[in-house]
Amino acid sequence: MKKIFLFTGFAVALSLSAVAQKNADAVKFSESINKKRGYDHLSILASDEYEGRETGKKGAWMAAEYIKKQFQSFGLKGPVKDSADPYFQKLGYASLSLSKSVFSVNGQAKESLKDYYITPASVSSTGYDVKASSILFAGYGLNKEGFNEYEGQDVAGKVVMIFATGDPTATAPAPQTGGRRAMSSVGSQQAKIKYLLDNKAAGVLVINANVDNMDPRLKNALQNGNPYLKTADRIKNMSSAQGLPVVVIGTAVANQLLATVNTNLDDIKKKITDSKKPATVVINVPVAFSAKSVETDVRAENVLGFLEGSDPKLKNEILVLTSHYDHIGLVADPNAKDKVNNGADDDGSGTTGVLLMAEAFAKAKKAGKGPKRSILFMTVVGEEKGLLGSEWYSEHPVFPVENTIADLNTDMIGRIGEEYLGKPDSANYVYSVGSFKLSTELGKLSEQMNDTYTKMKLDYKYDDPKDTQQIYYRSDHYNFAKLGIPVIFFYDGMLEQDYHRPGDEVNKINFDLLAKRAHLTFYTAWELANRANRPVVDKNADGTPKTK
The missing domain is CATH 3.40.630.10 (Zn peptidases)
Structure with a gap:
């Protein structure tokens, strides 16, 4: 040798x-x-x-x-x-855009790209139509030992609302990873949504403050379609992402919903952080959302x-x-x-x-x-x-x-x-x-x-x-x-x-x-x-x- x-x-x-x-x-x-x-x-x-x-x-x-x-x-x-x-x-390059995007709270229509957005890649061509008479607010959407925000709850058939990021039980921030693709990773949010998908939730409202002052680049991307490469792995990943309807909502919509149970985003976050206990609650407000996507080949x-x-x-x-x-x-x-x-x-x-x-x-x-x-x-x-x-x-x-x-x-x-x-x-x-x-x-x-x-x-x-x-x-x-x-x-x-x-x-x-x-x-x-x-x-x- x-x-x-x-x-x-x-x-x-x-x-x-x-x-x-x-x-x-x-x-x-x-x-x-x-x-x-x-x-x-x-x-x-x-x-x-x-x-x-x-x-x-x-x-x-x-x-x-x-x-x-x-x-x-x-x-x-x-x-x-x-x-x-x-x-x-x-x-093999194509663009997905929304041919339909509707979201309403208590019968009141919300404005896309201002109050909420739906990512085209999360919607199939057949689309979805979700209606619910109430929402299960589950805080950060965590279900780990010692802090299970779904304890005693059956999420099947329900619309669940959670924060996009954060873990009040974490002792240190999650490590960052490099690389172009790693930069776009949804990380723990992906795991939270997978839990809801596996447990047959009807849909999820993800609270993200970035909706309030949307980055022009994100807004432009959402308006002009979501391009993707048609490789076998990417198509498979996209298909799995289309399994659960997801609506990303801003703080105004979230606070409107939380006000009906006499709280707001700041107070509920402080309560969870201080007590280190879940604050899961049912919000009896009807919501409805529907979407469809269309694929267009791109040169x-x-x-x-x-x-x-x-x-x-x-x-x-x-x-x-x-x-x-x-x-x-x-x-x-x-x-x-x-x-x-x-x-x-x-x-x-x-x-x-x-x-x-x-x-x-x-x-x-x-x-x-x-x-x-x-x-x-x-x-x-x-x-x-x-x-x-x-x-x-x-x-x-x-x-x-x-x-x-x-x-x-x-x-x-x-x-x-x-x-x-x-x-x-x-x-x-x-x-x-x-x-x-x-x-x-x-x-x-x-x-x-x-x-x-x-x-x-x-x-x-x-x-x-x-x-x-x-x-x-x-x-x-x-x-x-x-x-x-x-x-x-x-x-x-x-x-x-x-x-x-x-x-x-x-x-x-x-x-x-x-x-x-x-x-x-x-x-x-x-x-x-x-x-x-x-x-x-x-x-x-x-x-x-x-x-x-």
Whole structure:
């Protein structure tokens, strides 16, 4: 066992020593990766005309068409079979919206998105129609040992009202988890609703103060439908969420109901907290709510450009270069002066990097110096919605997963992050995320390319398992890593200044730095596409060494 690992390490050292000298061809064809060409692309992709490139909207469709035309102009092929357009991998993406939403208290109709809201994903196309002569108020909806707010109660066939969050018996706040998807988790609320579903409640009113002053982004999302990816798991989860009618109500409606039993939200919370005892009570006020949803397919596509390798023995192996071309669209606030979230850095910069590299590799092939392995240049959509485009590709790969040797992902490579502002090396660094997670060899190769060509500081901060931002899980490379494919995510670390705001504009991009980071990605890709062997995967998904 030790001899095997020693030999592998020696082989890696030999292969890396062979690339210590600059490759003249790589240097020559990298010249088109420059700040002028970068500006040419990004000034279009991040313009106001593209309206923030939100998935499923006009701006994203415009960006997809632009990227496709660039791939065509370079001479890349569209590799998607059985598609109306071989450059587009159409996602199974749809939007759910409410075709009906009614809620009344004691015969008085309430206003949607002001007094209450119903999430489209919680309603099936057949809908529901709930009527009850009374409500069971069960506080926080807890049913644990020593504090059971349903003790002595049969919730079957009843409408139950509970607080959205909180546990007056908790000794410490629940730990926070990172990652894009974890951020949207309903946590304990999901368990509370599941209890009511399992016990055949008729419906639930969830008290949430956020309804009172609704975030414009939430309001916009509820008005314009709830988009989702039609994977088997998501459809299954959605079906299970549609099992119990849920109405989210504001404090005004809740207090109206509680007033009939001579209390209010503040008093009832204080009473429960002080006594550490449930305050479950029946409210004899009739309520009625009904809803139906309708599903509409939404256009969304990954854009793929393919460069076939020159070596008959290696061209079936695929290197993937990714970025996401979508952003978050227009500002929801109608009073905003700047209404476009341009997404110049996030991730117009990474998409620009992919276009620059695609052009450079295509020029190399035309000159008879093309890569031995094939390269798939893929700009994905739906990253801002939860890594949807890369998830779809991971479940519907155009090329076999076992033939995919690595993914190099550029997501935000055009600016200087907060930690480097004002520092001497502020314009000469990049965060390298995940490069050693699955393959020691890939990480060392990237370091060798940097030492040979670009000489930037490679910052591995976000590889720390204790990273509170959980950056490793928050871009499209992760959907390749989940499949055991080695990855590197190049990133500038901008998390505060203009992040997901209209201020993320082209005039704030450092194009010299964008080009330099794209150069590092290009040289790493050049070596991966031309070396004798693909990078060895010597680690498990959790970073522990593989054993033979």
